[in-house]
Amino acid sequence: MAWDFSTEPEYQEKLDWVREFVKDEIEPLDLAFPHELVYDKKHPVYWEVVKPLQEKVKEQKLWACHLGPELGGEGYGQIKLALMNEILGQSTWASTVFGTAAPDTGNAEILAHYGTQEQKDTYLKPLLEGDIVSCFSMTEPQGGADPGVFTCHAERDGDEWVINGEKWFSSNLRYAEFAIVMAVTDPDVPIYQGASMFLVPTSTPGINIIRNTGLAGEGPGEGAHAYVRYEDVRVPADAVLGGPGQAFVIAQTRLGGGRVHHAMRTVGMCQRALDMMCERAVSRYTQGGILASKQMVQEYVADSYIELLQFRLMVLHCAWVIDNSTDGRSPRKDIAAIKVATATIIKDIVFRAMQVHGSLGVSNEMPLAGMWSGAPIFGLADGPTEVHKVTVARQVLKGYDPAPGLFPTQHLPDRVAAAKAKFSEIVDHRVANFSE
Numbered sequence: 001m002a003w004d005f006s007t008e009p010e011y012q013e014k015l016d017w018v019r020e021f022v023k024d025e026i027e028p029l030d031l032a033f034p035h036e037l038v039y040d041k042k043h044p045v046y047w048e049v050v051k052p053l054q055e056k057v058k059e060q061k062l063w064a065c066h067l068g069p070e071l072g073g074e075g076y077g078q079i080k081l082a083l084m085n086e087i088l089g090q091s092t093w094a095s096t097v098f099g100t101a102a103p104d105t106g107n108a109e110i111l112a113h114y115g116t117q118e119q120k121d122t123y124l125k126p127l128l129e130g131d132i133v134s135c136f137s138m139t140e141p142q143g144g145a146d147p148g149v150f151t152c153h154a155e156r157d158g159d160e161w162v163i164n165g166e167k168w169f170s171s172n173l174r175y176a177e178f179a180i181v182m183a184v185t186d187p188d189v190p191i192y193q194g195a196s197m198f199l200v201p202t203s204t205p206g207i208n209i210i211r212n213t214g215l216a217g218e219g220p221g222e223g224a225h226a227y228v229r230y231e232d233v234r235v236p237a238d239a240v241l242g243g244p245g246q247a248f249v250i251a252q253t254r255l256g257g258g259r260v261h262h263a264m265r266t267v268g269m270c271q272r273a274l275d276m277m278c279e280r281a282v283s284r285y286t287q288g289g290i291l292a293s294k295q296m297v298q299e300y301v302a303d304s305y306i307e308l309l310q311f312r313l314m315v316l317h318c319a320w321v322i323d324n325s326t327d328g329r330s331p332r333k334d335i336a337a338i339k340v341a342t343a344t345i346i347k348d349i350v351f352r353a354m355q356v357h358g359s360l361g362v363s364n365e366m367p368l369a370g371m372w373s374g375a376p377i378f379g380l381a382d383g384p385t386e387v388h389k390v391t392v393a394r395q396v397l398k399g400y401d402p403a404p405g406l407f408p409t410q411h412l413p414d415r416v417a418a419a420k421a422k423f424s425e426i427v428d429h430r431v432a433n434f435s436e
């Protein structure tokens with residue numbers, strides 16, 4: 001009987017260490033250095049401040065825990081990773097210090113699965129060491145949720161492929177050593193069979209960043225989401241990862257893990273928002289009492305607690321399903337479901353925390369407004385909520401067959417008749433006795 005919510009003592013000690021380390025050593029980075037530096041591995045902050053912290057994480061055997069031992073991780077599995085990511089999710093820099101930052105986690109998985117030995121030596125090794133940054137370049141300006149409209153294409157020319165086309169929101173391209181670029185290689189078949197993934201070093205001529213789009217609040221040019229034009233970008237034949245036509249198989253390998261990791265970190269972020277909400281509720285007086293004495297504030301606290309517990313259990317359940325998968329396939333339905341729930345829970349809990357803080361909550365003197373912007377971002381990045389809901393619904397519906405007759409199988413008249421027939425003797429006997 002293995003339905004157990006306890007954490008084994010040795011791992012709990014590690015989690016306690018992580019919690020202290022994040023509080024004492026990493027949260028100060030969040031406050032002292034701008035968020036954009038997280039991905040700039042050439043900046044002195046990375047080498048002088050972050051690198052020594054990463055060494056401490058490695059000494060604790062907590063580095064890159066999403067990876068198996070063959071790739072330098074600890075092979076802890078998803079449940080342990082979830083418990084750790086809940087803590088890391090409370091800080092902007094923590095994932096970088098622990099070697100679990102997106103999009104590098106997913107890109108490392110792709111290279112590990114599909115890269116040649118030379119590609120692994122050149123790119124995977126430093127990526128796993130945390131010394132370089134990578135980019136995943138799939139979305140196009142004319143559409144992201146529907147790959148059917150993608151036009152960026154690659155053509156074979158002798159021993160090389162030549163890539164042409166535009167991509168949009170290619171995060172961190174400006175800092176990356178390489179990009180994994182999706183391009184159409186066979187326009188005569190549906191995109192799901194006709195697209196390929198290319199490993200493209202960013203030093204290759206022809207990668208022209210039109211501009212780096214920023215998120216709301218970032219000034220022009222400060223952003224890290226590239227609008228890029230690939231113009232006659234030449235890469236060798238072995239740059240096609242997994243062979244031609246494999247782009248979507250590869251994309252699923254990458255995006256599944258990333259979505260789960262975001263959800264794990266979101267548990268931590270929402271717990272932090274709930275903590276802030278509760279502290280404010282018991283601290284602030286208005287109209288003769290603390291906020292916590294007002295029923296509507298109590299409702300905020302109760303709803304937030306209930307929703308967070310539900311979400312956390314969903315995430316841990318999904319982690320458990322992945323850990324216990326016998327065919328190595330990720331559970332699409334569960335991953336799509338937590339992807340949808342991730343955006344919703346940030347929207348709701350962080351919003352309530354802001355509301356309870358009043359004007360202070362929406363100000364730049366609290367981290368809440370920044371956290372809340374995660375809601376629309378998580379509703380889009382790695383695919384919009386609507387598309388993931390469709391996936392959930394399709395996967396759920398796969399388990400159902402049409403009713404065999406005119407009426408549903410739960411239609412009462414037939415069921416009552418069948419039940420009465422099953423107990424006909426008793427029913428007749430009782431009825432007979434009763435009427436006597």
Ligand SMILES: Cc1cc2nc3c(=O)[nH]c(=O)nc-3n(C[C@H](O)[C@H](O)[C@H](O)COP(=O)(O)OP(=O)(O)OC[C@H]3O[C@@H](n4cnc5c(N)ncnc54)[C@H](O)[C@@H]3O)c2cc1C
Pocket residue numbers: 103135136137138139140141142143144145146168169170171172225377380381382383384385386387
């Ligand atoms: C912070 C951030 C980082 C990102 N990083 C990357 C990256 O590194 N690499 C990369 O390739 N992409 C990246 N993206 C892009 C992301 O994958 C796309 O935004 C996403 O796939 C949606 O594409 P779109 O923005 O073109 O929206 P569209 O495809 O235009 O969709 C817009 C809206 O239309 C609706 N919609 C779309 N399809 C359906 C449907 N089937 N049913 C119902 N409604 C629908 C939804 O409301 C959706 O939000 C990032 C996005 C963000 C916000």
